[in-house]
Amino acid sequence: MPPSTIGGINLLPEAEKRAIYARYIPAALLEKYHIPPLTSAAGYNLLQFRFASGSSDVEMRLFHEMDFPDPIFYAHLTDTMNGQIHVLLYILNDPSSPRYDVDKMPNGSPTKFGTLQRNIEAEKSALEAGLAPGQVRRGLRLLGQAIEAFEGFVSALGHDMYFVEPLYYHNAVIFERYGFSYQMGKRLMDSIHAGFQPAGDLALQLDGSNPFRQADAADAIRKRSWAIHDGILGEPFTNVTMYKRVGISAGINTTPNCKW
16 A cells, blocks of 8 residues: 555655655646756756655755755645644745845844744845745745645545645635635634724734834735734734645635735
C-alpha cells in the first residue's frame, strides 16, 4: 500500500519522497518560470526539502533560480493526530516584486513574520505598497491552481479532506473564499466582523494613532488584518483552524459587504 501520511512518505528513499512531493507543485508555477522537471538534474537543486526519515512533517522550498533570496513557493505540511494532512504555512512569492523585510529586524534577527517581534518601518512600507501582514513580496495570484494541485495530492494519499492554519486574519478570509470551513475559530471571525461595524469595539480603536489603525480599515479586509496584527484585539490572532473537503466548497463568508 502507498503511504497515506507525511510520516509515511518520509520513510521512503529520498528519490521517492521527492517524486511524491513534487506532484504537489502547481503546474502553472513551473510553466510561468520555465522550471525544468523537478526530478531531473537541472531541477533538483531548485526544489529543496526538510523531510527527515521518522519525522511527521515536511518543508518544501521551490526557487525559480539558484541563489535567489526567497523561494517562489514555500509549504510546511504535517500530520494531524489522526493522520490527516495539515498545512501549517503556505507562501507564493512574486520574485519580480520589491522585497520588504518584515521577516527580519535591521540587525538580521528573525521576526517570525512579525509574531515574535516587528520591523515597524518595513511593515509600514509593506502596508503602503498594498501588501498584507507577513508578506515579504507581492503574491503570485495562483492560489486557485495551487489548491487544485494540493487536492490532487491529498486525494492520491487517500484523503477526502485536509486542514490549514491561517496565520493572519486575511488568510482565513481568503481560505473562506476558496471553500474552506472552520474546525475552530468561526465565532472569533464573526466577532471580529461585528467589532468593525460602526460604533463596534474594534472600529472605535481605529483612531489614526499609527498607519495600521486608520479609520478606513473597518471596511477593508487587508487593512483590518494589519490592525489586528498591530494588536487591536488585545491578543494575537490564534486558535483558528480550517478544513476543506476535496472538491467541495463550504460557502462560508464571515465578511459580507467587505472589500479586500
